[in-house]
Amino acid sequence: MIEVRNLQKSYGELDVLAGVSLRVEQGEFVSILGPSGCGKSTLFSILTGIEPADGGEILIDGVPPTEPRPFAWMPQSDALFPWRTVEQNIALGFEVAGGLGRREASERARALLPTFGLEGFADTRPYHLSGGMRQRAALARTVAQGRNTLLLDEPFGALDALTRTDLQLWLGEIWARERWTVVLITHDVREAVLLSDRVYVLGPRPGTVVGEFEVSLPRPRGIATLGSPAAAELEVELLQALGVGQSAAH
Amino acid sequence: MSRARGILERVWPPLVVLALGVVAWELYSRLSGIGNAVLPPPSRVAESGWADHASLWDNTLPTLREVLIGFALSLVFAFVVSVAIDASGIARRSLMPVLVGSQTIPLIVLAPLVVIWFGFGLTPKILLVALVTFFPIVVGLVEGYASSDRDAITLLRTMGASWSKTFRLVRLPAALPGFFTGLRIAITYAVVAAIFAEYAGAEFGLGVYMQGAKASFRTDLVLAAVVVSALLTLVLFAATYVVQALVIPWYAESKRVPQ
Secondary structure: OEEEEEEEEEEOOEEEEEEEEEEEOOOOEEEEEOOOOOOHHHHHHHHHOOOOOOEEEEEEOOEOOOOOOOEEEEOOOOOOOOOOOHHHHHHHHHHHHOOOOHHHHHHHHHHHOHHHOOOOOOOOOHHHOOHHHHHHHHHHHHHOOOOOEEEEEOOOOOOOHHHHHHHHHHHHHHHHHHOOEEEEEEOOHHHHHHHOOEEEEEOOOOEOEEEEEEOOOOOOOOOOHHHOHHHHHHHHHHHHHHOOOOOOOO | OHHHHHHHHHHHHHHHHHHHHHHHHHHHHHHOOOOOOOOOOHHHHHHHHHHOHHHHHHHHHHHHHHHHHHHHHHHHHHHHHHHHHHHOHHHHHHHHHHHHHHOOOOHHHHHHHHHHHHOOOHHHHHHHHHHHHHHHHHHHHHHHHHOOOHHHHHHHHHOOOOHHHHHHHHHHHHHHHHHHHHHHHHHHHHHHHHHHHHHHOOOOOHHHHHHHHHHOOOHHHHHHHHHHHHHHHHHHHHHHHHHHHHHOHHHHHHHHOOO
């Protein structure tokens, strides 16, 4: 179990995180929903150890994390290397985070391709892929790191609406099979409802948790889930927690 | 097929411009009565150059050798210096101003000095070629490293990669397009630098050939040697594209894909 307690971070005068606390159980899919600039990405930087926190603590099963930290990060941009093929890009996770040799890393990357719908694209370079396929390759590279928890930073943010919905449904399916522990950063309310077990809502900067919601919609969830009254109700609650539509200025 | 046509389409406009220039020059030289010692027509330059092609060739090879060895030396040093600059802020702050300063030394002053220091052999030519080609290559590499995708660098850090691993896996490949740009700028200076060094004192080379031809008022042969040096530069320039296509095929490909 991951516990984040009272995490604080500021850049000079600018308070970014003002005491964020949350927990993620093993095998749980947790979303962090918040407006732009609420410090969601900073939270990931602190979790992965890229940036130090100014206060608070992170506990993994009750103790501070040891290096290498059990988090595999997927950046907002897919950050696929154009000089590497799809297979080589995925192999990067095995090679660098997993410390495997080149050949073994390639073999294991190749074995992942069908799971991520990339069969037959092993030797394709990323610039020949569609946006959706690029995100799937980037997710495969994240999984290939072999870490306990996936940290996904708005993975579908740059996609068109149709592709995004497609990939959300796909991620829901594959997660149901693989049961990774996932923390997903998003500002897409529907995405959070469709995929999560639990949703934390962060307020505008400085980020604090303004609400925690259980998503008790039955699984497997599909496109029909989105039309259910329970899902619609939750979406409204989340939007209200985010403060959307409450400002007279709009 | 379409690629061959693309190359053809890029080649003919400069050829037309060149041909027009040559025709104008030919007419002017013949009709103005300016005299062959001052400005021989291109037809005469070609004719005399061809008649003396054995000697021209014998003097082209030493120049080419100086260029290639000097360039190789420059590449090695430029790579080492660029890595140092990328790795350490102190190296960047202390080396960059010196490098920029080194570019302000006029070649015409430096060439005879290098000959005084290192004699008439190969060394001063190599050094001069290396000196003028070094800077654009370093800048191409350093700016190339800096153009690496920030997320990719952060990603490798979260994976626990060391500096050298990050350099090898991200920064170096990301720098290669910039490196080839620097290389092309450098190569256009290289032949000129070698000829300069030969002018200052040498036994063979296009610079020596030009000097000899000039001393005997053979303007046609001077110009023939100029044409050869221009062709040499063009061939080397084109060669960088061939090497680039072999080393980073992904670069041109990724540019062709509509985003």
